[in-house]
Amino acid sequence: MPVSLAGGAIAVAGVAVALRGSRRELDERTALLAGLTAAFVFGAQMLNFPVAGGTSGHLLGGALAAILVGPWTGLLCVSVVLAVQALLFADGGLSALGVNIVLMAIVTVIVGYGVFRGLLRVLPKTRPSAVAASFAGALVSVPASAATFVLLYAVGGTADVPLGTVLSAMLGVHVLIGIGEALITAVTVSSVLAVRPDLVYGARDLARPLELRTSPVETS
Amino acid sequence: MGAGHAHRLYVPGASPVHRLAPQCKLVALLAFVTAVVATPRERMWAFAAYAVLLAAVAAVARIGPGLIARRALIELPFVTFALLLPFVAHGERVSVLGVAVSQDGLWGAWNILAKGTLGVVGSILLAATTEPRALLLGAERLRVPAQLVQIAAFMLRYLDVVAGELARMRVALAARGFEARDVRATRVLARSLGALFLRTYERGERVHLAMLARGYDGRMPATGAVAATPGQWGTAAVLPAAAALVAAAAWMGG
Numbered sequence: 001m002p003v004s005l006a007g008g009a010i011a012v013a014g015v016a017v018a019l020r021g022s023r024r025e026l027d028e029r030t031a032l033l034a035g036l037t038a039a040f041v042f043g044a045q046m047l048n049f050p051v052a053g054g055t056s057g058h059l060l061g062g063a064l065a066a067i068l069v070g071p072w073t074g075l076l077c078v079s080v081v082l083a084v085q086a087l088l089f090a091d092g093g094l095s096a097l098g099v100n101i102v103l104m105a106i107v108t109v110i111v112g113y114g115v116f117r118g119l120l121r122v123l124p125k126t127r128p129s130a131v132a133a134s135f136a137g138a139l140v141s142v143p144a145s146a147a148t149f150v151l152l153y154a155v156g157g158t159a160d161v162p163l164g165t166v167l168s169a170m171l172g173v174h175v176l177i178g179i180g181e182a183l184i185t186a187v188t189v190s191s192v193l194a195v196r197p198d199l200v201y202g203a204r205d206l207a208r209p210l211e212l213r214t215s216p217v218e219t220s
Numbered sequence: 221m222g223a224g225h226a227h228r229l230y231v232p233g234a235s236p237v238h239r240l241a242p243q244c245k246l247v248a249l250l251a252f253v254t255a256v257v258a259t260p261r262e263r264m265w266a267f268a269a270y271a272v273l274l275a276a277v278a279a280v281a282r283i284g285p286g287l288i289a290r291r292a293l294i295e296l297p298f299v300t301f302a303l304l305l306p307f308v309a310h311g312e313r314v315s316v317l318g319v320a321v322s323q324d325g326l327w328g329a330w331n332i333l334a335k336g337t338l339g340v341v342g343s344i345l346l347a348a349t350t351e352p353r354a355l356l357l358g359a360e361r362l363r364v365p366a367q368l369v370q371i372a373a374f375m376l377r378y379l380d381v382v383a384g385e386l387a388r389m390r391v392a393l394a395a396r397g398f399e400a401r402d403v404r405a406t407r408v409l410a411r412s413l414g415a416l417f418l419r420t421y422e423r424g425e426r427v428h429l430a431m432l433a434r435g436y437d438g439r440m441p442a443t444g445a446v447a448a449t450p451g452q453w454g455t456a457a458v459l460p461a462a463a464a465l466v467a468a469a470a471w472m473g474g
Contacts, residue, residue, distance in 0.1 A: 019365050031367070032428045033421070035374020040417050042375060043382040080371045087246075087343055087355070184413050191414030199421065
């Protein structure tokens with residue numbers, strides 16, 4: 001209970017900061033792109049893929065949304081997805097919404113986008129390196145989210161479960177889920193980059209500005 | 221393009237619950253869930269009382285128990301997690317049906333199951349009696365930041381588009397003998413998702429341009445009166461008030 005309250009407080013603060021930050025990222029199309037990304041993450045979250053031993057994982061989408069629409073708007077997207085899922089589809093539970101936003105929106109966006117930008121700074125500015133960076137960002141974001149869950153559980157868990165067991169079990173499964181997440185993120189980013197590079201916020205500086213070439217035309 | 225007018229989750233009706241202003245229902249649900257979560261897990265009778273309250277709301281709204289049960293199936297993954305707790309948790313052991321399980325874990329499982337189920341049923345009732353569009357208007361009335369409402373509006377609008385494209389892709393995959401068996405299937409799924417994003421975006425862009433051409437300026441025009449009367453707030457307050465009484469009673473005594 002105190003954990004869900006604290007989670008709620010952190011979530012509200014995070015969303016408030018993101019609301020201010022996203023004004024810088026928004027142009028007239030971004031609300032549309034943000035809504036579409038949210039719908040996309042929502043749809044993709046329904047697609048469960050089998051991992052190992054009967055458990056299955058689904059896309060968290062934090063890293064993907066951050067790379068596509070920018071970290072602030074991406075955070076808003078995933079938060080909206082989680083809120084709508086909790087309210088309308090009764091998935092995840094209303095009381096856990098704060099914790100869910102912290103885990104699946106704030107942690108994945110910060111870690112995923114942080115790794116992505118950090119790698120882009122060192123890698124050569126090409127499309128393959130943007131794809132590789134998005135792979136790494138998504139891969140790291142999932143175990144980071146799981147580790148945060150274990151941390152929260154250690155602080156406020158109601159049942160006395162050995163921490164080491166939980167941590168190793170969670171991390172083991174989530175590294176596998178992370179590979180799935182990373183593949184999906186990287187392939188999505190790569191196919192969008194190939195067709196509509198203008199839609200990938202995280203790789204804007206890769207786009208070469210268009211040059212205006214003029215050639216004299218013979219007039220008679 | 222018949223989509224978007226009604227939603228799969230919405231059950232049309234004209235009951236008092238359906239007619240209640242959406243913002244009242246939202247606040248009532250949040251207050252109810254807060255009361256449920258704040259209740260000590262040892263007070264089993266309190267959770268029974270909450271269940272009776274929800275059953276009363278469902279009866280007034282004419283939402284059948286079968287529909288609620290079917291939609292509550294979404295909770296299943298959490299149930300499996302909860303059922304595992306008594307076996308992995310430490311602490312004092314008690315014997316249930318001849319199997320020694322952790323007492324602490326048993327309470328933990330009960331806690332998750334009872335509170336989770338009540339919250340899930342509350343959300344199901346909200347979704348069944350309120351159109352998503354009305355819910356967005358209600359959120360706007362409650363001064364949820366416009367950016368969030370706008371993202372949510374676009375999301376709900378395009379959800380059917382994404383779901384339709386996804387369904388067509390799934391049929392196409394199945395027709396070609398694809399089945400997600402293990403991690404190697406991720407490659408195919410990832411490609412499909414990349415294509416799905418592009419297809420949906422380009423379709424969404426066309427819809428957006430059409431909306432702009434019809435004078436869209438960032439918010440949907442409100443067609444009906446959305447202000448809630450004090451009477452409506454009063455009606456909506458019945459559920460959380462009763463829940464608060466139960467919670468208070470649970471805290472005071474046994």
